[in-house]
Each structure stands twice: as C-alpha cells, then as structure tokens.
Amino acid sequence: MIRQSTADTTTQALPMRLFRSADDRRQAKALQGELDLIEAMLVENLGFASAVADAPARYLAEAGGKRIRPMLTVLTSQLGDGPNELVRRAAVAVEMTHLASLYHDDVMDDATLRRGVPASQVVWSNSVAILAGDLLFARASSLVAGMGEDAILLQARTFERLCLGQLHETVGPQPEDEHIAHYIQVLADKTGALISTAARMGVMFGGGSAEHADAVTEYGERIGVAFQLIDDVIDLSPKKDRTGKRAGTDLRAGVATLPLLLLRNRAAAGDTEAQALLTRIDAGVKAIAEGADLSVMDPEVDALYTHEVTRETEATAKRWADDAVAALDVLPKSSVKRGLERMAESIVSREG
Structure with a gap:
C-alpha cells in the first residue's frame, strides 16, 4: 500500500x-x-x-x-x-x-x-x-x-x-x-x-526559444549554487535546533563548507583570531572522530556562525542569486519572469 x-x-x-x-x-x-x-x-x-x-x-x-x-x-x-x-x-x-x-x-x-x-x-x-x-x-x-x-x-x-x-x-x-x-x-x-x-x-x-532556454539554463545553475551556499549558513544556524537537527552537522563532521574555507584563508593570511578559532575547530573535529560527544563543539559552532566569514558566505550567495536574476534580462516582462525572480529571492532568504 x-x-x-x-x-x-x-x-x-x-x-x-x-x-x-x-x-x-x-x-x-x-x-x-x-x-x-x-x-x-x-x-x-x-x-x-x-x-x-x-x-x-x-x-x-x-x-x-x-x-x-x-x-x-x-x-x-x-x-x-x-x-x-x-x-x-x-x-x-x-x-x-x-x-x-x-x-x-x-x-x-x-x-x-x-x-x-x-x-x-x-x-x-x-x-x-x-x-x-x-x-x-x-x-x-x-x-x-x-x-x-x-x-x-x-x-x-x-x-x-x-x-x-x-x-x-x-x-x-x-x-x-x-x-x-x-x-x-x-x-x-x-x-x-x-x-x-x-x-x-x-x-x-x-x-x-533557444535564447530563453540558454537564459534559464544559466539562471538555474546560479540559483543552485546560491541554494547550497545558504545551506552552509543554515547548517550553522541556532534556528536549526528548533527543527530537531543539531546546528553545525557539517562542521562537526569535518566537512569543508564555505564559512570554514574562508576562515582557513584568513588564518593562512595571519589573522590571529581566525587561527585560534580554526585550532579549536580542528581539535573538536578530532575529538568527535575519536568518540567525544557532539556537544563538545557547541561553542565553536556558535563562534563560526557569528563570525564575519558566515556573513561573507551570505553575501556570496546573494551575488550568485543576483547574477541568476540578471541572466533573465532577455526574458519578456511576465508572471513567469516575476516568479523566477521571486524564486531566487526566496532561496537566499531561507532560514531552514
């Protein structure tokens, strides 16, 4: 059945x-x-x-x-x-x-x-x-x-x-x-x-038309990237806990998302605050891999969520969504175009 x-x-x-x-x-x-x-x-x-x-x-x-x-x-x-x-x-x-x-x-x-x-x-x-x-x-x-x-x-x-x-x-x-x-x-x-x-x-x-097919193809690829970048932010969000999912699932598993990659770049460039947080994150990931409770990284998840690199990730997602909308310039004004624009907007404004 x-x-x-x-x-x-x-x-x-x-x-x-x-x-x-x-x-x-x-x-x-x-x-x-x-x-x-x-x-x-x-x-x-x-x-x-x-x-x-x-x-x-x-x-x-x-x-x-x-x-x-x-x-x-x-x-x-x-x-x-x-x-x-x-x-x-x-x-x-x-x-x-x-x-x-x-x-x-x-x-x-x-x-x-x-x-x-x-x-x-x-x-x-x-x-x-x-x-x-x-x-x-x-x-x-x-x-x-x-x-x-x-x-x-x-x-x-x-x-x-x-x-x-x-x-x-x-x-x-x-x-x-x-x-x-x-x-x-x-x-x-x-x-x-x-x-x-x-x-x-x-x-x-x-x-x-072929022209419209090419336009929405570029649009689709760009909103796909924007969607995943916002997912990187949502993964760290404390609001995720309300859905029964622990915030920072990717971070605790050692998965490289854009906020973490941006943090690593800042650390490599000599940012001491980034270096300190990265050291704590790496230690937490290692501890969890060795059997520690997931909660051991709660402070690091919160710290990365409030860090500038996460705001930079949000801004990057917004740029990809804006570029997606720009690809629609060749489309005539219509409810279809407005719907596609709204879809791009809704993707980057998601909270979960």
Whole structure:
C-alpha cells in the first residue's frame, strides 16, 4: 500500500509564494494543478515489477520534498506554449534523477537522516540504498529516451556532471586547485547542473526559444549554487535546533563548507583570531572522530556562525542569486519572469 506523500502538502504553498499580484496568483493555481499531476506521475513511475524494489525506491519520494525542480520545469515551459505531456514527463525525470542522487549521497556521507526520516541505508542497507538509486537513474533515463536526441544528450551530460561533482567532493582539491573555486565548482556540478536542466527542459518541451532556454539554463545553475551556499549558513544556524537537527552537522563532521574555507584563508593570511578559532575547530573535529560527544563543539559552532566569514558566505550567495536574476534580462516582462525572480529571492532568504 502506498502511503500519501508528504510532498502533497509540502508543495501546496510553494507556487503561491512566487506570485504576488492577483493576476499572477491565478497562474499560481494553474501551476499547482500541474504539480499535482506531476506528483501522481512520479508515484506511478516509482513502481517496479518487484515488491522488494518498490518500498526502497519510493521511500524518499514519500518522505516529502519541495519539488523545486519540477516546479521550475513547469514554470519555464510557460515561456513557450506552456505545460504538456512532454513537459510533465521531463519534470518527473528530473525529480527522479534528483531523488536517485540523494540515495547515493546518503550512503557516501554515512547520513542518518534525510527529510526528517531515517536515511534509506539505515532502514535497509548500503547495498539496497545504492541499488534503489540506480533503479531511479535507470527509470529516469527510460522516461527521457522517448523524448528525442537532445533530451537524451542533456540527461546524459547532467548525470555526468552529478558524478563528477560527487567525485571531486570525495577526492577533494588537488595541490594545483584553489580551494574555494574547487568548492564552488562542486556545488555547480552537484546542484546547479540538475536545476539548470530542469529549467532548460521546460523551455525545450514547452516550445520556447533557444535564447530563453540558454537564459534559464544559466539562471538555474546560479540559483543552485546560491541554494547550497545558504545551506552552509543554515547548517550553522541556532534556528536549526528548533527543527530537531543539531546546528553545525557539517562542521562537526569535518566537512569543508564555505564559512570554514574562508576562515582557513584568513588564518593562512595571519589573522590571529581566525587561527585560534580554526585550532579549536580542528581539535573538536578530532575529538568527535575519536568518540567525544557532539556537544563538545557547541561553542565553536556558535563562534563560526557569528563570525564575519558566515556573513561573507551570505553575501556570496546573494551575488550568485543576483547574477541568476540578471541572466533573465532577455526574458519578456511576465508572471513567469516575476516568479523566477521571486524564486531566487526566496532561496537566499531561507532560514531552514
């Protein structure tokens, strides 16, 4: 039996947030109707000819999610003739690709939670989680296969970038790499690539122009980077504790996010305050790795959150979002353009 996806309620408010005028809100209702159709298609396509496969394959979709990528596909399709069966199919394929990547990410990161529920490998095993992700990648490819050569090539290149981003994150920067540039490229590949594909497919299959497709592709990549940079800030925020998640999860695990990379740069440049905080952070990460309680780093998480490098991270995210909006200059004034602008704004104003 398939339980109702919490995404049914999670996505309800999203379109309305992107539109403010009365005319635009009528379009928001139509957008919501399309998202409901896409959600039903997603659930249908998460069924496999095996009861053993169905439960893990549906697990993360049923846990919820904002469905930002399908919403972007539907929205950009309105730069042409609007949603149709191919647009909906593209939206499902993109969301399924995103879900597949989450299974693999959680295994590689040894995550315990995803979307408020135990991560899939905690419920089953690493092997089952990896195979569930593989099944979703395969099904997404099957959906795209009948949509033409351009769609197949775009899906393949996007998958390649997802893999490269994960590989570069796993291996880390090489001696010749500038660490922050390397980090931003990882974000662009792991997050920006799929969001830009979601936007581009909407224009492609909605009958829009090549000029508009190029514009929303650049927009999608940039808001993807902005999204992840704001996540770096949210991870440190004390407000995260209110959701039941401990602030500073990445920092305690020794994961390099932009605030930490900026702190390391300041320390290397001779900033004694940065050096002292970095020494404490490194000691805390080592202690936790050796079995100390996570709370041992509470003071360091607070200190990094209030440090100038975190404000610098927020400003960097804002610049990426501003550049995303600037990429839309070629689009005509419309509710679609206003919705895309509002999406960029909402991404950098998130608090959780």
